[in-house]
Amino acid sequence: QEHAQTLVAKLEETLRKETESEKLLKAKVEQYKAELKAKDAVVETLTSQLAQKETLALRGKQSILHMITREAADEEQRTLETNIMQLKELLAQQEGELKSKDKQMTGLHQLGTNISGLSKMELRMELKAEIERSKTLADKSLRTPQATIRNRPGGAFEDPKNAQVIRFYEDLTNVLVTSMKHGSGPEEEWILKCVYTFSDDGLADETQKSVTFTLRMPSPSESESKNQSIYYVPEELDKEPPDFVEKLEFLNQPFTFSRKQLSIFSRTLYDRLKEACGVDDQQEDDEVQILE
Known part of the structure; x- marks a missing residue:
């Protein structure tokens, strides 16, 4: 009975347990999402700044930017465009890694489901076998009590005289x-x-x-x-x-x-x-x- 209760406890623990790999994968996914969100905000800010500078450049000599040469403005624009391209490439790379992590998480989840299902099935089969074995032993002990007692070793039965006396009283009463x-x-x-x-x-x-x-x-x-x-x-x-x-x-x-x-x-x-x-x-x- 104690062994059966232990098997039941193991089955319940298997149903509740979340693997360390699943926890780590979920944390990585949340981290990547936060990084992507921050980089999107940076790209949006840089794009807005670039648009403002282009608008100011078109206002002519009355603008405060009339002191900036065309070459300097073009260089700054190229730098911004390069940064944007790098950010886009990094974003694409992060998205690829995120998709790869999603696939891994799906595979791990499927593997965990298969293992969990197999473990639950094995535990149920083992628990059922243990219960049936306990019932068989209990029924056997009720049907043949004399064999159970008289065949046990040790104690008074180590002395043949004591064994004969005990058996005599058993048969008598x-x-x-x-x-x-x-x-x-x-x-x-x-x-x-x-x-x-x-x-x-x-x-x-x-x-x-x-x-x-x-x-x-x-x-x-x-x-x-x-x-x-x-x-x-x-x-x-x-x-x-x-x-x-x-x-x-x-x-x-x-x-x-x-x-x-x-x-x-x-x-x-x-x-x-x-x-x-x-x-x-x-x-x-x-x-x-x-x-x-």
């Missing part, structure tokens, strides 16, 4: 302790995650039902152990059919019972699961078959 941890809080307690599987000769293996629950037990002193209370909490009933949950009766709700009643609790699990699985109550109770 049909209760598997899938995990156990020491809870922290105002009062110390042990938290056991358990799976009870109802087994009957009249039921096929694939139709056998299991219930998952948690037992929370305080850590009292030796003198208080007999009066210890156990808190029962059912788990994962939302994955079961409503009629099955209803037939569990009070086992589908949390409750507290005394440790001295553990044998009654075990028998109650058997009776409730037997009824929930639809096993005929009219059948005679099973008896131990004596082998010759």
Whole structure:
């Protein structure tokens, strides 16, 4: 689940992310536009000044410009025309560069779109595969809890004697302790995650039902152990059919019972699961078959 959430976060980040190349290209485009605008203003100013000087030159000797020789005026005009030509060439060059940048930006945008689309597709496929794998593992763990517990290495199972004792209790009670941890809080307690599987000769293996629950037990002193209370909490009933949950009766709700009643609790699990699985109550109770 955590990995799936990480993949979702990566997908959302990909959708929002803007590459550094795109930011730099946009800044360059804005800079070129500003330079072109400034140069257009300079060209317009020079053209206006040139027109004014030509008008003054035509006014004759009464003008203040009568002291300027024709050669000087022509030279100044040629200089202005040269400057204008240079500015026009520079403007054309800048426009060409701007068009080239536009093409590059379009290509980068298209490439980014393709990469983004491919990344989103890959992330969706990977996320879907991860979800399907999680569902498969969850279903497998619910269907075969015994194999999950008995095949785990390490701990007490490193000692063959302990392994045999634990397996004996599992077969005797049909209760598997899938995990156990020491809870922290105002009062110390042990938290056991358990799976009870109802087994009957009249039921096929694939139709056998299991219930998952948690037992929370305080850590009292030796003198208080007999009066210890156990808190029962059912788990994962939302994955079961409503009629099955209803037939569990009070086992589908949390409750507290005394440790001295553990044998009654075990028998109650058997009776409730037997009824929930639809096993005929009219059948005679099973008896131990004596082998010759």
